[in-house]
Amino acid sequence: MVNAVSPTSAIDRGLTGYADEGFSRFLRRAFLSSAGLDAEDLGRPIVGIAHTISDYVTCHRDMPQLVDAIERGILEAGGMPFSFPVLGLGEPLLTPTAMVYRNLAAIAVEELVRAQPMDSVVLVGGCDKTVPAQLMGAVSAGRPAIACVSGSMYAGRWQGERIGACTDCRRTWARHRAGEIEGDELGAIQAELCPTAGTCMVMGTASTMACVTEALGLMLPGGATPQAPSAARLGHGTATGRAAVALAGGAPAPGELLSAGSFRNAFIVLAAIGGSTNAVIHLTAVARRAGLPVDLDFVAAAFADVPLLVDLKPTGNHFMEHFHADGGVPMLMKELAPLLDGSARTVEGGTVADRIAAVARSPRPGGAIATLAEPLGGPGSLTVLRGSLAPAGALIKSAAASPELLRHAGRAVVFDSPEDAARRLDDPGLEVEPGDVLVLRNAGPVRGMPEAGSMPIPRRLAEAGVKDMVRVSDARMSGTSYGTVVLHCSPEAAVGGPLALVRDGDEIELDVAAGRIDLRVEDRELEARRAEWAPEPPAERGWRRLLGERVVGADLGADLDFLA
DSSP: OOOOOOTTSGGGSSOOOSSOHHHHHHHHHHHHHTTTOOHHHHTSOEEEEEEOOOTTOGGGTTHHHHHHHHHHHHHHTTOEEEEEEOOOOOGGGSSSOGGGGHHHHHHHHHHHHHHSOOSEEEEEEOSTTHHHHHHHHHHHHTSOEEEEEOOBOOOEEETTEEEOTTHHHHHHHHHHHTTSOOHHHHHHHHHHSSOSSSBOSSSSHHHHHHHHHHHHTOSOTTOSSSBTTSHHHHHHHHHHHHHHHHHTTTOOOHHHHOOHHHHHHHHHHHHHHTOOTHHHHHHHHHHHHTTOOOOHHHHHHHHTTOOBOBOBTTTSSBOHHHHHHTTHHHHHHHHTGGGSOTTOBOTTSSBHHHHHHTOOSOOOTTSSBOOSSSOSBOSOSSEEEEETTEEEEEEEOGGGSOGGGSEEEEEEEEESSHHHHHHHTTOTTOOOOTTSEEEEOSOSGGGTOOSOSSOOOOHHHHHTTOOOOEEEESSOOOTTOOSSEEEEEESOGGGTOGGGGOOTTOEEEEETTTTEEEEEOOHHHHHHHHHHOOOOOOOSSHHHHHHHHHBOOGGGTSOBTTOO
């Protein structure tokens, strides 16, 4: 069939600006003909597939197969798939951190979804910053959207022990720093930590964002947990493709679908899984894109009564494959039903209550999912802190901290940047004792907010057997990390927050039960220090300069101020 010039097809959405709409339609079809597409093809619903395939994102190695499965589902349901790349952000292969580029990736998603003709879009990400970037962009773009993540790895094995990225990466490296593992053994463990395609198989940021995206209702139920190499992952992709065609008929866009109840549900699930602290920043940014009043007070209220229910590293013992086998997010949300907003809407057209009603069984004893009656831990797996060191808020993953350090006062040992910490932490002459508080500053959103908050224990103390210390910063930490680490102190040091005024020897007091992090220095002394403080100059050019000049604080999601 010849490609007729018809103004009624979805392919005519967003015409190229030639000042002649008829010619724009004609020329568009001429070039689409070169791809073998005819009027019958172009008369179908057009479904975009925004993917993050890149050799620099090793976690997404199997994503081409997943995209094929999504395309199959779209075709089966009578749609026409158009896949396109957006920014792929691989955590270990970007400097100084993938977080620098999250907002840039979100802009790319927003602009490409709006600029290209599509009735709906499937968001295919996985590695830590790709999923929040896609959600942020999709909310702002205003097209019906559905998420499908790449899935996690299967765990590896070393000398009879199941191991995996990246909690065991950090544990292994800590043992190496303490002189317990060397040479060939270190290399052999390294080769087993990431044995398959997929994202980290513990409850790091990637797994966390998958779970909270499902909790938001923007993913089909059961989609957060199937492993990347599994048939279940491909099957979920096909189902997502079919659902995306249904969305093309005029379904609400994410910004219309999401509500305050959606985000409350997501934060409840975040607390129950003992998830990554990074998700607080990402969910806050997504909510601000949707114009919803989500701040740290909202987060603290959502966390208040939620016990820890999921037994996964780094706060527990299992891996994502166990969580999936035990029912995944649908099973968890069934157990959390008394706490959730069942009226929150979901992408397939129902409600959270509908999803919960479809789950027939209950968590099995001794599995990866505990019950409200017998939780793994009480409320407070994640805790919002405030105080004189963080007037706008900070966060601690209490469930991954040392219980004896949850209330602690100690002498500050200050590092002015991640580079300063890397240079001095191994210095045998560093004046530091086990009871001190390690302070890292100039690592907040203005400086790119690297995952530097979980600073290693100073080598001299690590070799002496010290396993944990209180660490305080305006940085982030990986969701795979553990330890007594206070993060996201706001306002950050780079804009003159209290962290900028701390000096070696100052007393810092942490009281997690009271939700406090305080600097015990007289106000007059702090005023004198502030008079001496001056900000560092911004980056010279490009994206880094725009980020530094327009990024908001971690408490507001670290998005650009003009995108909320």
